Amino acid sequence: MAQDPDSEFLSGRLLIAMPGIDDERFERAVIYVCAHDDQHAMGITLNRPVDGLKMPDLLTKLGVTVAENHREDIVLMGGPVERERGFVLHTDDYKSPGGTLPVAEGVALTTSRAVLEALAADGPPRKAILALGYAGWGAGQLEQEMRQNVWLVGDPDPGLLFGDDHEHKWSAALAKLGISADHLSSEAGRA
Numbered sequence: 001m002a003q004d005p006d007s008e009f010l011s012g013r014l015l016i017a018m019p020g021i022d023d024e025r026f027e028r029a030v031i032y033v034c035a036h037d038d039q040h041a042m043g044i045t046l047n048r049p050v051d052g053l054k055m056p057d058l059l060t061k062l063g064v065t066v067a068e069n070h071r072e073d074i075v076l077m078g079g080p081v082e083r084e085r086g087f088v089l090h091t092d093d094y095k096s097p098g099g100t101l102p103v104a105e106g107v108a109l110t111t112s113r114a115v116l117e118a119l120a121a122d123g124p125p126r127k128a129i130l131a132l133g134y135a136g137w138g139a140g141q142l143e144q145e146m147r148q149n150v151w152l153v154g155d156p157d158p159g160l161l162f163g164d165d166h167e168h169k170w171s172a173a174l175a176k177l178g179i180s181a182d183h184l185s186s187e188a189g190r191a
Helices: 055-061 113-120 141-147 158-162 166-176
Strands: 014-017 030-036 041-045 049-054 074-077 081-091 100-104 107-110 128-137 151-154
Touching (some): 014 166, 030 166, 041 074, 049 055, 055 074, 055 113, 128 158, 141 151, 158 166
Parallel strands (some): 074 128
Antiparallel strands (some): 014 030, 014 151, 030 041, 041 128, 049 074, 081 107, 081 128, 100 107
16 A cells, blocks of 8 residues: 555655654654544654563563563654554554554554564564554644644655664654754744
8 A cells, every 4th residue: 555655645654853843752753654634643653762661571561472582672652642552563464354554555553452462472564663652633733733844754664664773763764855963953944
């Protein structure tokens, strides 16, 4: 399910926070937009690790049996909305009937317990991140923020989506656009 590059909607694209964003929860944030239409938008922040929380620990707390050699992936803070709810952004080699939302070509989002069990068993999906909460916008809210130059829009790559260099994802996302963080001003311009 490829995103139409001419679409006004941003599903399957990245939001990259501009310096000087008025909300510290989104300072230097890189958000993958999972759904966007004229009524709402939702995304998962890709560069906010939850301090000291690893995927096997969270899965065990949720009563999911974890494979012995399970990878020690960290858990991300996906956003300020529904922070107690888990969201798994993953490659499309995994699908949970009725619980998986195709986002873009090769990428899907699942919120079912079945995906947690698949992660615990080291089965598919091939690549995944587990996030608590999401970033959400009501009708017209994201569009208004775009007009106020709060976000830059970019295209994701596997390193930005699933890589573990969270500290540098913001500058890497900017670099993909040909922008150096050193050259960005925290003041929005008006012509």
